[in-house]
Amino acid sequence: MSEVPYASRSQNAILAAVRRSVTVFCSDVKLPGILTALLASALITFSAEHAGSTEKWTAPAAEARKKNPVAVSESSLAAGQKIYVKRCLACHGKTGNGDGPDAADLGIDPAKLSDPAIRVEADGELFWKITVGKKPMPNYGTRLSPADRWNVINYLRSLAKK
Numbered sequence: 001m002s003e004v005p006y007a008s009r010s011q012n013a014i015l016a017a018v019r020r021s022v023t024v025f026c027s028d029v030k031l032p033g034i035l036t037a038l039l040a041s042a043l044i045t046f047s048a049e050h051a052g053s054t055e056k057w058t059a060p061a062a063e064a065r066k067k068n069p070v071a072v073s074e075s076s077l078a079a080g081q082k083i084y085v086k087r088c089l090a091c092h093g094k095t096g097n098g099d100g101p102d103a104a105d106l107g108i109d110p111a112k113l114s115d116p117a118i119r120v121e122a123d124g125e126l127f128w129k130i131t132v133g134k135k136p137m138p139n140y141g142t143r144l145s146p147a148d149r150w151n152v153i154n155y156l157r158s159l160a161k162k
Contacts, residue, residue, distance in 0.1 A: 059128035066124030070150035072157070080155025083148050087140070088113075096159035106136050118160040126153045 058064075070076050084092075091106060093099040096113030103110050112118075118126075130149045133139035140149060 057129065057134055059122075059125040063128035064122045064125040066122075066127060068123040068127070068150050068153060070147060070154060072154045076151050076154045077158055079148070080151035080153070083144065083152050084155050087144070088152070091137070096156065108136070110137075113156050114159040116160055118156065123150075123153050126156065 089100055090102040091098075091100045091110040092113050093103065093110075096115075098110040098112040100110065127146075127149055130144070130152060131139060131141040133141075144152070
């Protein structure tokens with residue numbers, strides 16, 4: 001088995017070691033190639049998930065340019081807060097500081113939504129992030145209506161001002 005073109009050098013080195021180990025342990029069986037392929041696939045998938053977790057999470061430019069069609073109002077903020085309490089508070093915390101009761105179990109620090117730096121992110125970018133999610137945050141594209149997601153963004157903006 002040659003190098004995998006989409007794997008890094010370290011991943012290819014690990015794949016080679018796995019291939020040698022599988023060949024040694026399974027030399028009498030016709031399965032070395034299959035086992036190597038399965039192990040390599042799992043390794044690359046696992047590595048890609050962890051490598052991506054340290055990269056900056058940015059929305060595609062077209063998504064980031066989307067404008068919030070829901071005007072900021074008392075009713076929008078109240079609706080956004082209600083959704084936030086139900087869907088976001090457990091990880092992001094009551095005031096958006098990333099200190100919710102479930103945050104410690106995630107293995108990463110949830111975004112601090114109350115940070116004034118959140119103001120720098122466009123509404124469209126936040127909408128996209130809420131829509132698609134990123135492990136461990138689920139995607140809300142099918143769980144919340146577009147209006148609900150925009151209301152949450154209006155509420156998040158109020159956290160950043162506090």
